[in-house]
Amino acid sequence: MSAARRLSLALAASLALLPALPAAADHGFRILRAEIRPDAEEGVLLLDADIDYRFSEPAIDALRNGVTLTLVWQVKIKEERGWWWEGAVLEESHSFRIRYHALSKLYQILGDPPHNFVSMNALLEAMEIVRGLPLAGRPDLRKGERYRASLAVGLDIESLPLPLRPVAYVTPAWYLVSPVYEWTFVN
Secondary structure, three states: OOHHHHHHHHHHHHHHHOOOOOOOOOOEEEEEEEEEEEEOOOOEEEEEEEEEEEOOHHHHHHHHOOOOEEEEEEEEEEEOOOOOOOOEEEEEEEEEEEEEEOOOOEEEEEOOOOEEEOOHHHHHHHHHEEEEEEOOOOOOOOOOOEEEEEEEEEEOHHHOOHHHHHHHHHOHHHOOEOOOEEEEEEO
16 A cells, blocks of 8 residues: 555544534624713713623533633723824723522522523623723823723633633633724724
C-alpha cells in the first residue's frame, strides 16, 4: 500500500472518530441595542439596552439544580480623539444574580426585594430589556463633545461554586460572553 493511500485512510479514520460538531452555537449573549442618556434631575447617566440572552444547556441545568448564576455588565465611556489615545472617562461593572428556587418553583433575579418569575422565559424577557440603569455618578462630559461607549455582558465563572469552575473553564458551553457592543454619542 502506498504512503498516500495509508495517509488518506488514517485521515478518514481520524475524522470518523471526531464527535459531530454543531453547525452553529445555539447559546451565547448578544447586545442588540444600547444607549446612554443623561438624567438632568439626578445628575447621572442612565444606560438603556436590549440584550439577547441564550443560556447553554449546562448553565440551565446548573441553574435548575440550585446554582446561582452571576451576570456582569461592563460599561466604558471614552473620549473620541481621532488618532490620539482615547482617554477613559468612565469604566464600571454592574452585576446581578439569578437563581431557581426549587421549593417555590420560581426563577428569581436576586435583589432587595427579589423579583420572581414563573418560568425561565418570563425571567429572560425581564432581563432582556434594561431601562434607566444608573451609572455611578456623572463623569465630566463636555457639552458638544463626541464620546465612544461600549457595553459587554457575560457570565462570571469565578462566582460559580468551586467544584463547578474547572468544568466551566474548559467547556465552551459555559463561555457565555457577548461581543463588545460599541457606539458613539454626543453629549
